[in-house]
Amino acid sequence: MKNVYFLSDAHLGSRAIPHSRTQERRLVNFLDSIKHKAAAVYLLGDMFDFWYEFKLVVPKGYTRFLGKVSELTDMGVEVHFFIGNHDIWCGDYLEKECGMIIHREPLTCEIYGKEFFLAHGDGLGDDDRKFRFLRTIFHSHTLQRLFSTLHPRWSIEFGLEWAKHSRLKRENGKEPPYMGEDREPLVLFTKDYLKNHPTINYFIYGHRHIMLDLMLNRTTRMMILGDWIHEFSYAVFDGENMFLEQYIEGETIL
Secondary structure, three states, X not given: OOEEXXXXXXXXXXXXXXXXXXXXXXXXXXXXXXXXXXXXXXXXXXXXXXXXXXXXXXXXXXXXXXXXXXXXXXXXXXXXXXXXXXXXXXXXXHHHHHOOEEEOOOEEEEEOOEEEEEEOOOOOOOOOHHHHHHHXXXXXXXXXHHHHOOOHHHHHHHHHHHHHXXXXXXXXXXXXXXXXXXXXXXXXXXXXXXXXXXXXXXXXXXXXXXXXXXEOOOOOEEEEEXXXXXXXXXXXXXXXXXXXXXXXXXXXXX
16 A cells, blocks of 8 residues: 655745755655655645746746656656645646646545545634735636736746745744644634534645644544745655654655
């Protein structure tokens, strides 16, 4: 039985990450190290810091990452790509050219007999009005069509600078630390959702850039995956056990 892997939040191409080329190589090396062990890889959002597809144009860069993903899908490994709040604007390029399976909404699915709820995590349980307003704007098909009328030299530049500014506003470029079970929006959302969906075994999220492994009850576990900026973390399910790990190059991993 092959493993299933989960990771998120690489923010490739971010102008706020000084080690971006090393970061991408490390991600690619990880994907290369698991290609013969993986049945599927779930990328739970914000793999790019800004991704916007035009009809005949996609953003410059990411060739090592996209090439490695294409190699995995050519080998028969399922690669699932969830849009995040930084890479909402996917068309069909990643699906047609790289073989990814695109998810635009949270997904409930069965993996090796266990029930999973998978999502990037943005907008779930977060009542920040400014963020929810921006999220509504970013998801507007009308505004997306208007944005597409801009030349890529301006629109992609604007997107990358917006994302850079957003990250640099945070202290040391990091998300706030874990706020505890009674205040963390994703934990509160999950506990509430679980009341009406008690058969779910694993809730797995990205978005928060923290590593969290929380048992909610005897049969249900929640994870937040960290990121591929500072933590280089991922979850792996072998059909019986789930582990939240950090990738260190050269180590033997599951």
